[in-house]
Amino acid sequence: xxxxxxxxxxFFIISIIIVLVLSVFLILKSLEENVVYFQSPSEINKFSEFxxxxxxxxxxxxxxxxxxNSNEISFVITDFKNEINVVYSGVVPNLFxxxxxxxxxxxxxxxxxxxxxxxxxxxxxxxxxxxxxxxLGEN
Amino acid sequence: MASLIGYxxxxxxxxxxxxxxxxxxxNFKSSETLDNRIIxxxxxxxxxxxxxxxxxxxxxxxxxxxxxxxxxxxxxxxxLLYKIAGTWGNHEGSLLLxxxxxxxxxFLFILKSKKQPTKYVILTLLFQQIxxxxxxIFILKTSSPFNYIFPVPKEGLGLNPILQDPALAIHPxxxxxxxxxxxxxxxxxxxxxxxxxxxxxxxxxxxQWVLISWIFLTLGILLGSIWAYYELxxxxxxxxxxxxxxxxxxxxxxxxxxxxxxxxxxxxxxTSWVVILSISTFTLSMSGTFLxxxxxxxxxxxxxxxxERGLYILLFLxxxxxxxxxxxxxxxxxxxxxxxxxxxxxxxxxILINNWFMMYFLSVVLIGTIYPIFLEVILxxxxxxxxxxxxxxxxxxxxxxxxxxxxxxxxxxxxxxxxKKINLIVFFIISLLxxxxxxxxxxxxxxxxxxxxxxxxxxxxxxxxxFVSKKYKNLPQNIAHFGFSxxxxxxxxxxxxxxxxxxxxxxxxxxESENYKIKFENLxxxxxxxxxxxxxxxxxxxxxxxxxxxxxxLRIYNQPNISTSEADIRTNLLxxxxxxxxxxQNQEYFxxxxxxxxxxxxxxxxxxxxxxxxxxxxxxxxxxx
Numbered sequence: 016x017x018x019x020x021x022x023x024x025x026f027f028i029i030s031i032i033i034v035l036v037l038s039v040f041l042i043l044k045s046l047e048e049n050v051v052y053f054q055s056p057s058e059i060n061k062f063s064e065f066x067x068x069x070x071x072x073x074x075x076x077x078x079x080x081x082x083x084n085s086n087e088i089s090f091v092i093t094d095f096k097n098e099i100n101v102v103y104s105g106v107v108p109n110l111f112x113x114x115x116x117x118x119x120x121x122x123x124x125x126x127x128x129x130x131x132x133x134x135x136x137x138x139x140x141x142x143x144x145x146x147x148x149x150x151l152g153e154n
Numbered sequence: 155m156a157s158l159i160g161y162x163x164x165x166x167x168x169x170x171x172x173x174x175x176x177x178x179x180x181n182f183k184s185s186e187t188l189d190n191r192i193i194x195x196x197x198x199x200x201x202x203x204x205x206x207x208x209x210x211x212x213x214x215x216x217x218x219x220x221x222x223x224x225x226x227x228x229x230x231x232x233x234l235l236y237k238i239a240g241t242w243g244n245h246e247g248s249l250l251l252x253x254x255x256x257x258x259x260x261f262l263f264i265l266k267s268k269k270q271p272t273k274y275v276i277l278t279l280l281f282q283q284i285x286x287x288x289x290x291i292f293i294l295k296t297s298s299p300f301n302y303i304f305p306v307p308k309e310g311l312g313l314n315p316i317l318q319d320p321a322l323a324i325h326p327x328x329x330x331x332x333x334x335x336x337x338x339x340x341x342x343x344x345x346x347x348x349x350x351x352x353x354x355x356x357x358x359x360x361x362q363w364v365l366i367s368w369i370f371l372t373l374g375i376l377l378g379s380i381w382a383y384y385e386l387x388x389x390x391x392x393x394x395x396x397x398x399x400x401x402x403x404x405x406x407x408x409x410x411x412x413x414x415x416x417x418x419x420x421x422x423x424x425t426s427w428v429v430i431l432s433i434s435t436f437t438l439s440m441s442g443t444f445l446x447x448x449x450x451x452x453x454x455x456x457x458x459x460x461x462e463r464g465l466y467i468l469l470f471l472x473x474x475x476x477x478x479x480x481x482x483x484x485x486x487x488x489x490x491x492x493x494x495x496x497x498x499x500x501x502x503x504x505i506l507i508n509n510w511f512m513m514y515f516l517s518v519v520l521i522g523t524i525y526p527i528f529l530e531v532i533l534x535x536x537x538x539x540x541x542x543x544x545x546x547x548x549x550x551x552x553x554x555x556x557x558x559x560x561x562x563x564x565x566x567x568x569x570x571x572x573x574k575k576i577n578l579i580v581f582f583i584i585s586l587l588x589x590x591x592x593x594x595x596x597x598x599x600x601x602x603x604x605x606x607x608x609x610x611x612x613x614x615x616x617x618x619x620x621f622v623s624k625k626y627k628n629l630p631q632n633i634a635h636f637g638f639s640x641x642x643x644x645x646x647x648x649x650x651x652x653x654x655x656x657x658x659x660x661x662x663x664x665x666e667s668e669n670y671k672i673k674f675e676n677l678x679x680x681x682x683x684x685x686x687x688x689x690x691x692x693x694x695x696x697x698x699x700x701x702x703x704x705x706x707x708l709r710i711y712n713q714p715n716i717s718t719s720e721a722d723i724r725t726n727l728l729x730x731x732x733x734x735x736x737x738x739q740n741q742e743y744f745x746x747x748x749x750x751x752x753x754x755x756x757x758x759x760x761x762x763x764x765x766x767x768x769x770x771x772x773x774x775x776x777x778x779x
Contacts, residue, residue, distance in 0.1 A: 034510075038514055038517070041547065042517070042518060042521055042547060045543055045546050045547050046521065046522070046525060046539065046543060048543075049539060049540060049542045049543035049546065050526075050537045050538070050539055050543075051537060051538045051539075051540055052535070052536070052537050053536035053537060053538070071538065079740070081738060081739050081740055081741065082741070083658050083738045083741040083743040083745075084658065084743070085657060085658050085659065085663070085665075085743070086657065086658070087658075088658065088738055088743075088745070104656060105656050105747075106387070106388070106656060106734065106736065106745060106747045107736050107738065107745050108736070109708075109716075109717050109718055109719055109736065110716075110717075111736075111739070112739050113739055113740070
């Protein structure tokens, strides 16, 4: 009934739609798997179960809490309400100092213990990550 | 004084737009030839903006702290180069640079388009003037670089030390030539759509402008990437950071645009693609500016968190998008007397397929960049999207992408069969063998890596053989595709073969592993003009017994008081050695990272090669005319 051209065009449009739907689905699915959520120590304190998902924790590095040995650096992140111990083996950024803001990325082992795989670099002494500002401001 | 002259010439320059627009509208109605007054006033505007910019540079050189911008971003002890570079190392100055490039490009465009229809040139000028006026208002209202402070401070606040670097000194102007260059493409496309002038002739004329913009954008990204590699101390060259992504997106659009224009030039179709891509390239450049300037994305690029500025750019951006979409829907006509017959085996089909892949890559980067922003605004949930997201979604699709890139140039326009099939098959088998031999002995996922390396080598061998055998029928394409294959191969090997040691050492201590011995020999200090530097001396011995002395550095700047770490990098053709050192506060330990990074240099060289292909294409065209 329909000409060959119409059929061809119909087929073409359908295949484009399928491709679009597939790629959107793929992007969203991958987004869900690879997104890293940001939490403050107080939010973590309310956790009841610990997912094996990568998260970010932000707050202040507690005074006199940085310790180092040849493999690891450990320190405490605080939002002045709750604290969490962080163990990290990796490179620290230049502005990683006690009393300054910090964001650590890694895995939560339990309520008080965080195994970091990355500490985020800050480039400015006055700069505080917006997440940290928010986390500190909430309290 | 220089500030004052700069300020007034900026204001006068802004008023000139008024005259240019009036003359242009008059000229457009009674158009025979281009009114000389338009050329004159455009030149005058360029001159005034240039004087204004020069005024700012002189204020920076003289450390004139009565100027607020200079006070905020300069310091008397800063070396001359960084005083000058400080001019565009801040929000206000960099916007003035935007404006300068905008006026420069439209003036050159008027001069270079004498053979084009007068109406088209005038309308392009009018569209460009809309953008120029927008920027004049933006600068004068929200971001004047010439604000006066009294009492005059004795000393400035200084420039962020990690920006005090030769590569970063020229990174912004080069990147801007690319970003702002796309404004001309935007204006001229809108003008061509309105006048129904999207033709083969127009394509070969606008191609030059696309190439210029693309060359500078590529170089600008390369410079930023090289800087990130040696200055940020992570040893990587691309972090999928939102501020990097916003420069990649216009690049992807622009690269696709070049391919579409080639098709338009030869076959006069894909007109809608050309129009949409021209609009997207410029709006992506603008949104890039919006995102990094508004303080939504936090990075070195964020100079000021002034919501008024962000709001202004956003409104301006939306009105430009609205205008261009309006023009596209109401004026754009498909060429109806021309029936397109697409045969699958043809150059244009393959280009079209890869265009779709490019659009897919672009959407991945776009979603990864703006999704966190949306989520934060709507649900106030804070997330970040990391490299795995991009790798997972982009890397597998590189395989068909590379394949079409290899075969496409082998096909003819309209319709063709594959000639020299045997060659292509032989090359594929060679690539497959080489790839599986390489991957076999490694502890990495076999299938994906083998296929990926096979197809990169395939492109590599086929383009390489073209260099040898062809009589340079299409040299720019050949160089570009060859460069891209080299780029992908270098990145793959760089990723696979990188080794890394991270340890904390005290002075005098030694780290030993199977492959390396690292000894922290000593620590010494040097005083420079505006920073103190602490240098560590490391003796590194590999398993073959080769010894290398490397000296990473920590710099403590006086103003602002910030420390940066300077990696020590030893480069040779095959591999880079990379070491950084950091203080662990209140501890005697230093945090050490030592990496070997193969083929690092080839990543830079391949991008340079891709840029060169743009130059070749640009000058080849000129020569042919």
